[in-house]
Amino acid sequence: MNSELTFKQGLIDTLPTVFGYIGIGIAFGMIGHSAGFSVGLIFLLSAIVYAGSAQFIMITMLATHSPILSIMLSVFLVNSRMILMSMTTASFFKEEKLLKNIVLGTLLTDESFALGMNKRNYTAGKLSFSWFNAANLIAYTIWALASVMGALLGRLLTDPRKLGLGFAVIAMFIGLMYLQLISDKTLGRALQLLMIGITFILFYLGLIFIPENLLVLVVTLVACALGVGGKRVFF
Structure with a gap:
C-alpha cells in the first residue's frame, strides 16, 4: 500500500x-x-x-x-x-x-x-x-x-x-x-496483541452462550468497549 x-x-x-x-x-x-x-x-x-x-x-x-x-x-x-x-x-x-x-x-x-x-x-x-x-x-x-x-x-x-x-x-x-x-x-503493539487475544476469547465463549447470528455484533461491541477502556486506564 x-x-x-x-x-x-x-x-x-x-x-x-x-x-x-x-x-x-x-x-x-x-x-x-x-x-x-x-x-x-x-x-x-x-x-x-x-x-x-x-x-x-x-x-x-x-x-x-x-x-x-x-x-x-x-x-x-x-x-x-x-x-x-x-x-x-x-x-x-x-x-x-x-x-x-x-x-x-x-x-x-x-x-x-x-x-x-x-x-x-x-x-x-x-x-x-x-x-x-x-x-x-x-x-x-x-x-x-x-x-x-x-x-x-x-x-x-x-x-x-x-x-x-x-x-x-x-x-x-x-x-x-x-x-x-x-x-x-x-497504538502500542502490546495493546493490539492484547485486544486480539481478548477478541479470540470472547468469540470462543460466545460460541457457547450466544446465537451465531448475533455473535459478531455482540463481540464487536464488547471488544470495542474493553479496548477503549483498557487504552484509557492502562495505556
Missing part, C-alpha cells in the same frame, strides 16, 4: 483480497446449485442481496421453505454488524454528498472495511470516495461472478468443501490483521 487515494490505486490495493471473494463466492454458488437453485437466481441473490455469509443462511432457509419474515429477520441479524461498520466509515466522508455515502454504505463489506481501516495508516488517517468506491466495486463484481462460476462448477463438483474454499476468507482476514499490526503506529 501507499498514500495514493485514487480510483486506480483502490483497484490495486484490493487485488490481494480478490482470492477470498472468489473462494467463498464459488462455494456459495455450488451450495446454491446443490440446493436446486438456477444459475440466474444465484446471480440475483449475489447481485441484489449481496450479504456474504447471510446468503448461505438465506439459501438454506429458502430451500426448506421457511417463512419469509424469518428469512428477513435472520439476514438482518447476521448483517447487523454492517451498521457499526457503516457508521465508522461515514465519519471519513462527512464532506461528501449523502448519495455518495449511501453508495459506499450499500456496497460495504467486511473485507473492504478492514482494507479501508488499514489504508488509513498510510494516508494520515484520510480516505477518499474514489479509492473506497473502487474497493467496493471490485468486491461486488468479483463476488457476483464467482457465485455464477460456482453454480456452473456445481454440476461437476457437488461438495465445495473438498476444495477447501471456505478457508480463503479466513486466510485473507489473517493477512489483513497482520498488515494492520505492522502498519498502525498510533
Whole structure:
C-alpha cells in the first residue's frame, strides 16, 4: 500500500483480497446449485442481496421453505454488524454528498472495511470516495461472478468443501490483521496483541452462550468497549 487515494490505486490495493471473494463466492454458488437453485437466481441473490455469509443462511432457509419474515429477520441479524461498520466509515466522508455515502454504505463489506481501516495508516488517517468506491466495486463484481462460476462448477463438483474454499476468507482476514499490526503506529503493539487475544476469547465463549447470528455484533461491541477502556486506564 501507499498514500495514493485514487480510483486506480483502490483497484490495486484490493487485488490481494480478490482470492477470498472468489473462494467463498464459488462455494456459495455450488451450495446454491446443490440446493436446486438456477444459475440466474444465484446471480440475483449475489447481485441484489449481496450479504456474504447471510446468503448461505438465506439459501438454506429458502430451500426448506421457511417463512419469509424469518428469512428477513435472520439476514438482518447476521448483517447487523454492517451498521457499526457503516457508521465508522461515514465519519471519513462527512464532506461528501449523502448519495455518495449511501453508495459506499450499500456496497460495504467486511473485507473492504478492514482494507479501508488499514489504508488509513498510510494516508494520515484520510480516505477518499474514489479509492473506497473502487474497493467496493471490485468486491461486488468479483463476488457476483464467482457465485455464477460456482453454480456452473456445481454440476461437476457437488461438495465445495473438498476444495477447501471456505478457508480463503479466513486466510485473507489473517493477512489483513497482520498488515494492520505492522502498519498502525498510533497504538502500542502490546495493546493490539492484547485486544486480539481478548477478541479470540470472547468469540470462543460466545460460541457457547450466544446465537451465531448475533455473535459478531455482540463481540464487536464488547471488544470495542474493553479496548477503549483498557487504552484509557492502562495505556
